[in-house]
Amino acid sequence: MTLKQLEAFFWAGTCASFAVAAERLHLSVSSLSKRIAELETSLGAALFDRQHYRAALTPAGMALLPRARALLDEAEDLRGLLRQDTGVCGRLRLGVGELASQTWLPKLMALAAERHPQLVLEPVVDTGEQMELRLESGEFDCAVAAGCSARAGVLSYPMGRADFVWVAAPHLPRLAVQDALSRWPLVTLPQGAGTHHMLEDWLLSHGYVVHRRLTCNTWGAVAGLLAEGIGIGFLPQGWATPLLARGGVLAREDWPALSSLRYALRVRQGDERAVLTALRALLAQTVDFAEPIRFLALPGPWPAGEAGQRQDGFCP
Amino acid sequence: MTLKQLEAFFWAGTCASFAVAAERLHLSVSSLSKRIAELETSLGAALFDRQHYRAALTPAGMALLPRARALLDEAEDLRGLLRQDTGVCGRLRLGVGELASQTWLPKLMALAAERHPQLVLEPVVDTGEQMELRLESGEFDCAVAAGCSARAGVLSYPMGRADFVWVAAPHLPRLAVQDALSRWPLVTLPQGAGTHHMLEDWLLSHGYVVHRRLTCNTWGAVAGLLAEGIGIGFLPQGWATPLLARGGVLAREDWPALSSLRYALRVRQGDERAVLTALRALLAQTVDFAEPIRFLALPGPWPAGEAGQRQDGFCP
């Protein structure tokens, strides 16, 4: 029995498949499989039931899982015991939304690099829905997404909120909400995004009906479509500020306001590695828990005809 | 960092030298040294101070030692968790006195073989004094010896007692104690034996003076010398019974009685492996805690001229 075997077993037991666990461990599926087989031989008991389609934990495996976790934690403590540094190291896969990727994420990465140079933070941008799945499957260690997770096995730590503002191109006639929704398509992020539920709630509570939707998977593209007058929609308030200031779009503050979207850090239940606590501390310093999310890397969505002007720091 | 490295470190840190630790781990000193060096590299801290003659634990090593022990214990628990058997396995070096080796030890070995077939019990016969040293140095896992250990770092569990009886050859004149001690040498085990202190206490408390000593390192030899009339001395009561019955020696019950000798199982402090608990359980069933030690393998010290007659089961 080795620590490597126990680690392999733990992740294989908690991830959706051996493939995910192997990827996380920087290991081929084959080697992972063998490590587990060796552990089973060493312990003299089957930990996985391979009779069905997917390998499932046996009762013995179930019993071993938390003990293995405890042992690994203890080993981790030991590693940190003698280090003068914070002991936070290794790789952490962090799922974030696109909004986060362009707002507080750079600051978080910079802070992490400064505080924990040994920590390799790997942000992956995806929609809230996908993040949930990938978190649960074990692809991510944690994720920052809107709302609270409905899934068991995922813990949520509230982390801040974002506000949104309805906007339209300046040259469009200023219609009332329902009229506008009837005339132009509603430009939004796809269904899986964190804003989806917030939007549906808003539509439902005011009784509006959407006639046409135009979805695009990045805020940059959405902003471009809105500035072009292709349709109407909303943008993250702070993110839209420069675009609004330059007149690229017009805020429709006469329309009913959208509610704030609360974000939360989601962590896999039972995963209490020190590195996650450290990440929470970093996030607490990066994202103000009470205030709306601050926008650090000011985006520069292109007003028509300004292409090529990069003085605002826009990075496509 | 691996479990093997931690195990190597723990034993190197608690044994008297790397050589002893290596021997215990079935490892060459070279490999042990490398394991520890690798652990130090992995942890990024020196665990041993090699500046002096002997490697000594650094403060960091001191701090790590109990944590490593805890981790190894936990790992041991994990191994036992899924086993249907008692989980008691491995090798256990047990120091015993000669008396034990000829009395309850065979029964203990048989019981151990029955209860814990995976356990390799390695009894080593030595004197009480040497046992203490070898226990402390790490050569033994535990030892059964007379009295209570004066050494820190060794725990004692009381385990039974043995009584002794003064004897002399039948053909010798029946003198009073001091007269006998003046005329014949006192035949005893060497200084290091468990009976040494008991004898000295007896001599001191009665004010007797020994004029000549004749030491020999086995009870069998002592009994032979006594039967031959070379000198006077004492024998373990039960062990001497057959010899007394055959008239090989004569009990001198008119002499002041020797006090009982209490035996104790000694274990290295901090070593709380399950295998030691199991051994204590075995010993409790083998040796009656209240009664004097029972003699299982009846010895047959040779009355003069009876050499060759082995009907009494004597094994030289």
Added chain:
DNA sequence: CGCGTTTACGCCTCACGTAAACATC
């Protein structure tokens, strides 16, 4: 046929022991 896991096999690293060197008493 796709997905998930294991087996086969060649490769290479790593951990071992022997023997010598080094260091300390």
Added chain:
DNA sequence: GATGTTTACGTGAGGCGTAAACGCG
């Protein structure tokens, strides 16, 4: 010189990845 630890080095087992096979939907 004796004792204790490390270094050098040749050897063998074990863990790795690629690729093929297997088993289940």
